[in-house]
Amino acid sequence: MTQAVQINTAMCTVAGQGVVNGYAIGKAAVMGAAALEVPHYYIDATAVESERQRLFRAMDKARDDLQFVAEHLPADAPREIAPLLEVHRLLLDDPMLRDQSAELISSRLYNAEWALTTQGQELVAQFEQIEDAYLRERSADIRQVIERVVLVLNGQAAAPQSLTADSNASEGGLIVVARDISPADMLRLRKGRFAAFLTDLGGPTSHTAIVARSMNIPAVVGLGHLRRMVRDGDMLIVDGFKGVVIINPSEQVLQQYRQLQAQHLQQREQLSQLRDTPAVTVDGMRIRLEANIELPLEAEVAYEVGADGIGLFRSEFLFMGRPDLPSEQEQFEAYAAVVKAMQGRPVTIRTLDLGSDKTLDGEQTVATNPALGLRAIRYCLANPELFQTQLRALLRASQYGLVRILIPMISTMEEVYAVRAALDQAERGLIADGVEHARHIELGAMVEVPAIAIAIEPFAQNLDFLSIGSNDLIQYVMAVDRTDAEVADLYDPMHPAVLRLIAHTINRAENYGKPVSICGEMAGDVRLTRMLLGLGLRCFSMPATQIPAIKQEILGAHTEALRLKVATALNRAERINLQKLH
Ligand code: PEP
Ligand code: MG
DSSP: OOOOOOSSSSOEEOOEEEEEEEEEEEEEEOTTTGGGOOOOOOOOGHHHHHHHHHHHHHHHHHHHHHHHHHOOOOOOOOHHHHHHHHHHHHHHHHHHHHHHHHHHHHHHOOOHHHHHHHHHHHHHHHHHSSSHHHHHHHHHHHHHHHHHHHHHHHHHOOOOOOOOOGGGGGSSOEEEEEEEOOHHHHHHHHHHOEEEEESSOOOOTTTTHHHHHHHTTOEOOTTTTTTOOTTTOOOEEEEEETTTEEOOOHHHHHHHHHHHHHHHHHHHHHEEEEEEEOOOOTOBBOOOEEEEESTTHHHHHHHHHHSSSSEEEEEGGGSSSSSSOOHHHHHHHHHHHHHHHHSSSSSEEEEEOOSSSOOOOTTOOOOOGGGSOOOOOHHHSSHHHHHHHHHHHHHHHHSSOOOOEEEOOOOOOHHHHHHHHHHHHHHHHHHHHHOOOOOOEEEEEOSSHHHHHOOOOHHHSSSSEEEEEEHHHHHHHHHHOTTGGGGGGGGOTOHHHHHHHHHHOOOOOOTTTTEEEEGGGGOOOOOHHHHHHTOOOOEEEEGGGGGGHHHHHHHHHOOOHHHHHHHHHTTTTOOOOOGGGO
């Protein structure tokens, strides 16, 4: 599936799956898993000396800590410990680590953590080449020493300043090259300004792809062994449309891509002029276009592009990438901020969807198959205290506008009843505590477990709205792990079984007068817009940055004509030919 094509010795093209359209030209920032645990940002040129001192102080502190441990070893400590501690202390004084990391701060304006982990990886790679097994194993010591210093740096972490991608890279900034990027790592990375994301693993609905889409940053996943082929600082071109990466391109290729990039930016600019145009089809059908967000700040972007509301706020992102849980007050403030930013437009907040590929810091899932295990609503019902905190915060936020509570991974009506009971309990608690709140809420379910799509009636009857989570629905219908690049070609949003379930859900919900949206990645894929209109979809929720392109497609579509074209193929369980929908 993934292939590398050698063009000449200097230039090389690697193909993967493009998951966020767009072009990027920039220098590679190659990251190992540990390196992703640290913030990456450029410092201001005026801050070089203080950043170098921050690094030295942290290394000194780590060395003093080790000294202290060595001097206070318990009498029964294993004999090997003392010499190992000595090795670590020596490493902290080694100019190859100390001075060379400081040099990266001066020459590349990397922050201390970034400089240290970059230099550390370089040393680890050198040690791993050594034939002598004892010396080779010292690479693990380097990693441990670096982790120790990073911990100290985190304790005294300086705030990222002057996040300018252009300050040090010749073209549009740095391009992250990683084996994989966990959702928590993406959270950290979004603090920097990166030009593109490239990963060896992952598929179109992996969370790397989702978060990159919300940031509108070109991304290609499933690139096989790219990380091993690229060195830090290599020039890269990323073509998110074709899903290819060109390493060390020739000047001629660079010129072509600069042109393509300029045209693309111009088109995007034109689309942004549709902001205040309502999404109405040729036959007069008003279509709702809502936004998916991961963090409260993104609500402002959603409002700016003219979103009709928030169709999915993935609240779990408030919980990830931190050692503690957000308090009720912190959650209330986050939810209220989104509700206020949307100025009266409805806000759909999904309760915690943890346990599969998204986990809390330090929490390892022990399930044999986490995607089928104690995730999402199952996890919340098993952790009532955590769930109550979130429900209380949601009820408090609903004082400021309509909050639609969306429950992920519902598979039985019993779970719906349990959620209602939990909501009643949260409200009683707020009343008893005299805390201001409202019950200006609606309750809805994600349709992502095939069982509820097939037997949707009681859910449509008892709930206020439904939202199809096509990312998971496809994974469960097709029995294909959405994060596994090896089987990405089997992950098929166009499979007639998937489309029948979507059409069935929309059709039955309509019978009960309940609105239904799609909030999975399908809704933001402009190639599928006409087909989804033909299946009866009237509400799409997607990354805010996709809204203008989808609106443009809707403005030229005729729903009734599309319905007729789609119906025949669906009845015969045939694949729908997207070309014929134009
Ligand atoms: C989905 O499953 O389609 C969805 C929107 O939720 P997530 O991608 O966060 O699982
Ligand atoms: Mg889901």
